Amino acid sequence: MSRADAKGEPQPMPEIKMHLLVCCGTGCISSQSDRIVESLKTALKNRNLQDEVKVVLSGCFGFCEKGPIVKVAPDNTFYVQVCPEDAQEIVDEHVLKGRKVQRLLYVDPETEEHIADSKHMGFYKKQMRIALRNCGFIDPENINEYIAQGGYQALGKALSDMTPKDVVEEMKKSGLRGRGGGGFPTGLKWDFAAKQQAGTKYVICNADEGDPGAFMDRSILEGDPHSVVEAMAICGYAIGAQKGMVYIRAEYPLAVKRLRKAIDDARTTGLLGEDILGTGFSFDIELRYGAGAFVCGEETALIRSLEGERGEPTSKPPFPAEKGFWGKPSNVNNVETFANVPVILTKGADWFASIGTEKSKGTKVFALAGKVNNVGLVEVPMGTTLREVVFDIGGGIRDGKKFKAVQTGGPSGGCLTSKHLDTPIDFDNLIAAGSMMGSGGMIVLDEDNCMVSVAKFYLEFTVDESCGKCTPCRVGNKRLHEILEKITQGHGTEEDLALLRSLAQTIKDTSLCGLGQTAPNPVLSTLDNFWDEYEAHVREKRCPSGKCKALLSFVIDPEKCKGCTLCTRVCPVGAITGKVREPHLIDQKTCIKCGACVSACKFDAIAKK
Amino acid sequence: MSKIQSLDALRKLQKELTSATDLREKGQNIERLVQVKVSMSTCGIASGARETLAEFMRLAKERGLTEIVFTQTGCMGYCHSEPTVEITRPGEEPVVYGNVKGDRIREILDSYILRGEMVDGIIPTAYRTIHE
Numbered sequence: 001m002s003r004a005d006a007k008g009e010p011q012p013m014p015e016i017k018m019h020l021l022v023c024c025g026t027g028c029i030s031s032q033s034d035r036i037v038e039s040l041k042t043a044l045k046n047r048n049l050q051d052e053v054k055v056v057l058s059g060c061f062g063f064c065e066k067g068p069i070v071k072v073a074p075d076n077t078f079y080v081q082v083c084p085e086d087a088q089e090i091v092d093e094h095v096l097k098g099r100k101v102q103r104l105l106y107v108d109p110e111t112e113e114h115i116a117d118s119k120h121m122g123f124y125k126k127q128m129r130i131a132l133r134n135c136g137f138i139d140p141e142n143i144n145e146y147i148a149q150g151g152y153q154a155l156g157k158a159l160s161d162m163t164p165k166d167v168v169e170e171m172k173k174s175g176l177r178g179r180g181g182g183g184f185p186t187g188l189k190w191d192f193a194a195k196q197q198a199g200t201k202y203v204i205c206n207a208d209e210g211d212p213g214a215f216m217d218r219s220i221l222e223g224d225p226h227s228v229v230e231a232m233a234i235c236g237y238a239i240g241a242q243k244g245m246v247y248i249r250a251e252y253p254l255a256v257k258r259l260r261k262a263i264d265d266a267r268t269t270g271l272l273g274e275d276i277l278g279t280g281f282s283f284d285i286e287l288r289y290g291a292g293a294f295v296c297g298e299e300t301a302l303i304r305s306l307e308g309e310r311g312e313p314t315s316k317p318p319f320p321a322e323k324g325f326w327g328k329p330s331n332v333n334n335v336e337t338f339a340n341v342p343v344i345l346t347k348g349a350d351w352f353a354s355i356g357t358e359k360s361k362g363t364k365v366f367a368l369a370g371k372v373n374n375v376g377l378v379e380v381p382m383g384t385t386l387r388e389v390v391f392d393i394g395g396g397i398r399d400g401k402k403f404k405a406v407q408t409g410g411p412s413g414g415c416l417t418s419k420h421l422d423t424p425i426d427f428d429n430l431i432a433a434g435s436m437m438g439s440g441g442m443i444v445l446d447e448d449n450c451m452v453s454v455a456k457f458y459l460e461f462t463v464d465e466s467c468g469k470c471t472p473c474r475v476g477n478k479r480l481h482e483i484l485e486k487i488t489q490g491h492g493t494e495e496d497l498a499l500l501r502s503l504a505q506t507i508k509d510t511s512l513c514g515l516g517q518t519a520p521n522p523v524l525s526t527l528d529n530f531w532d533e534y535e536a537h538v539r540e541k542r543c544p545s546g547k548c549k550a551l552l553s554f555v556i557d558p559e560k561c562k563g564c565t566l567c568t569r570v571c572p573v574g575a576i577t578g579k580v581r582e583p584h585l586i587d588q589k590t591c592i593k594c595g596a597c598v599s600a601c602k603f604d605a606i607a608k609k
Numbered sequence: 610m611s612k613i614q615s616l617d618a619l620r621k622l623q624k625e626l627t628s629a630t631d632l633r634e635k636g637q638n639i640e641r642l643v644q645v646k647v648s649m650s651t652c653g654i655a656s657g658a659r660e661t662l663a664e665f666m667r668l669a670k671e672r673g674l675t676e677i678v679f680t681q682t683g684c685m686g687y688c689h690s691e692p693t694v695e696i697t698r699p700g701e702e703p704v705v706y707g708n709v710k711g712d713r714i715r716e717i718l719d720s721y722i723l724r725g726e727m728v729d730g731i732i733p734t735a736y737r738t739i740h741e
Binding site: 014015098142145149150157159269 | 649650
């Protein structure tokens with residue numbers, strides 16, 4: 001575009017002086033961040049700044065609680081909860097006049113200070129971003145930005161300077177363990193696959209993220225798809241495979257779109273396909289869509305689904321490394337595991353192994369959700385305590401309530417309580433504490449959560465998702481769920497409590513695959529940590545947190561009731577009777593426990609018991 | 610885009626592409642760089658602050674300087690000496706120069722920014738910012 005000054009003489013093209021990064025992850029897009037991009041571009045054009053300032057769509061910054069995020073480089077200003085309507089003000093104030101828009105800055109909840117630079121926010125201070133290194137930093141749809149950040153050089157280094165064996169050894173040395181849940185050492189897995197003698201082998205990326213509330217893998221694929229593409233090619237070289245498959249959920253359309261573009265761009269630039277970087281090594285990747293079945297996150301079920309069969313697990317051995325996709329040796333790793341691989345090769349296994357705890361190296365990404373102030377995506381070094389994650393990064397519990405537990409590991413995991421707050425998080429410590437790392441979902445529960453209901457919720461999920469192949473999982477979990485339902489309805493007996501434990505243990509011991517073997521974990525872990533709540537439900541027919549409606553009764557305090565009749569008018573089932581200016585009464589048989597009377601009462605006279 | 614033929618070609622391409630993300634990269638390590646803040650007050654802009662910033666950036670690029678980052682700031686209050694520029698060399702106190710235009714831009718860049726030698730035209734700062 002040519003520019004001219006007032007006299008019509010051409011001016012040199014100005015340097016780009018500023019980048020405006022707009023988060024375009026699924027979360028922020030649902031809050032219209034795609035419109036923010038357009039509005040910013042228009043606002044810049046209005047002030048004739050379009051050649052000096054670049055608007056970049058980026059991946060997830062992680063601070064989803066405060067999205068949509070707009071970050072300004074190089075002055076590192078971090079704007080939160082931006083609307084498309086704020087675009088012109090950002091351009092006029094910040095871009096043109098150098099003044100930060102105060103009202104869009106993050107306000108520290110404790111000091112009430114405006115914090116402009118994300119580096120000074122509690123949410124980011126204790127984080128260390130390896131898997132998420134490029135998320136919120138580069139434009140995921142632009143391969144040049146990935147290359148500018150040193151992208152594909154790990155692949156180049158592996159192909160040019162290392163033998164496949166070297167790569168496997170480096171991965172072993174790094175101590176990287178599978179981030180999908182099991183925590184199996186990645187280097188060993190690669191080694192098994194590499195040692196198989198076969199003409200055809202496969203690299204499979206498990207992008208079937210299924211834990212409720214988890215979005216780590218989706219965010220990596222949306223924010224930095226090339227890191228996964230590069231890692232899969234490295235893995236292909238290491239184990240001797242020429243073909244990669246990504247098994248991805250069809251309900252992740254944005255991740256699919258960006259991954260597809262990444263694969264296409266990598267092919268066009270010769271970083272995938274025949275004779276990569278002139279080394280003679282060929283590798284290509286294909287996408288396969290999953291219909292969103294939880295069991296397909298289990299590698300043998302995933303492979304069946306890839307083949308077009310029903311997503312049902314098979315017993316191991318044979319492991320996929322021996323007989324996987326179409327009976328060929330296959331190596332399955334999860335998205336986050338792959339995202340770590342290029343960094344390990346460029347920075348070295350020793351560097352990676354220096355981070356984390358003795359047996360869990362590197363970092364872990366967690367999707368922090370639930371009753372915590374800062375919901376979002378966080379990446380911390382292994383060994384960070386739960387307290388640091390929930391209180392320092394997460395900003396503590398919402399509305400000043402009391403912390404009760406953190407559910408980790410999704411439906412396969414368990415609950416950690418306040419006594420575990422100072423436990424350093426790593427694979428082994430979490431298992432010792434009766435939970436597991438899982439893929440990284442972390443759901444924070446407060447005093448209002450009923451733990452029996454939490455266990456019931458997860459079990460409902462696994463009952464739904466059980467493929468039905470083996471009896472312990474298909475029938476056992478169903479029965480387990482029925483007992484929990486009975487308890488929350490107030491009909492539980494002492495025998496039920498004993499049966500819960502023995503049945504849970506049996507399912508664990510006898511199920512075919514990981515889904516069934518871990519499905520009772522939420523029950524067992526809440527039985528261990530919150531026995532008193534089960535007891536209260538069964539013996540006193542009382543739900544301590546007031547969640548189980550069947551065990552709840554609303555009672556009017558005759559001392560406080562003024563007889564204003566407001567509650568009788570709001571009650572949808574006509575359960576409240578009483579004369580004007582006389583205490584009212586709730587008929588417990590008719591009451592549906594909706595709580596409308598409690599919110600309506602101006603005298604605080606109705607109590608939940 | 611044509612195919613990248615070798616690791617060396619990839620490395621070369623990375624060098625050519627650094628400008629794609631280097632503003633963001635600099636933002637991450639801003640304390641380690643020379644920070645040049647140009648005041649974009651109304652009087653500053655009227656006195657040529659935007660041209661000053663553009664010229665600084667052009668000269669820095671011409672000299673191949675990478676350890677320097679240019680940002681903007683609001684009115685610093687020195688309306689008598691616009692355009693004003695605050696320069697912070699890593700680990701040093703910030704210095705404010707006034708009337709930064711024309712040849713003074715080159716002078717400040719080559720003497721103070723590159724070698725740390727003060728040049729005329731420093732505005733003594735009598736304020737403290739809340740960041741200190």
